Every structure is written in structure tokens, then in C-alpha cells.
Amino acid sequence: MEAEAQVALVGCIQEHLDEATATKLNTVKERLECDQLHCVFQKMCERNQGTLEHSGNEFFTDAEKEAFRNAISACRETVLHA
Numbered sequence: 001m002e003a004e005a006q007v008a009l010v011g012c013i014q015e016h017l018d019e020a021t022a023t024k025l026n027t028v029k030e031r032l033e034c035d036q037l038h039c040v041f042q043k044m045c046e047r048n049q050g051t052l053e054h055s056g057n058e059f060f061t062d063a064e065k066e067a068f069r070n071a072i073s074a075c076r077e078t079v080l081h082a
Contacts, residue, residue, distance in 0.1 A: 012075035
């Protein structure tokens with residue numbers, strides 16, 4: 001996925017998260033010293049060689065990961081076909 005599409009996907013995901021999960025995402029953003037939320041996902045992928053699945057365990061609960069999956073599902077078609 002191109003960087004522009006990744007940034008758009010992260011923006012859409014943020015709009016679909018509940019307040020508690022969005023707040024946690026911002027906390028992780030600060031912890032990883034990121035300026036933008038897109039950076040959070042990049043750094044988590046880098047930590048686990050290209051996947052978010054295991055790296056996310058360090059930062060997010062199962063319920064929060066489920067919220068991300070739901071947001072990604074809601075956003076994927078919109079962003080990829082924009």
C-alpha cells in the first residue's frame with residue numbers, strides 16, 4: 001500500500017475508534033515518539049518484521065485490537081478505492 005493510502009487509512013481508522021481506544025492510540029503515539037498516528041503503525045510493524053499482530057500485544061488489549069480490526073474493515077474499501 002502506498003504511503004498516501006496508508007495515511008488515509010489511519011485517518012479513517014481514527015474516526016471509527018471509540019474514545020477510549022483513540023486515547024490509548026494517542027498515548028502509544030507519545031510513547032513511540034511519533035508526530036503522527038501513521039508513524040505508530042509503521043513502528044509497530046518494524047518491531048515485528050512487517051506485521052501488527054504480535055507487536056500490538058505490547059501496546060493494546062484484545063478489545064482494543066478488535067476495535068482496530070473493525071475500524072480497518074469499515075475503512076478498507078473506502079480508502080483503497082478512493
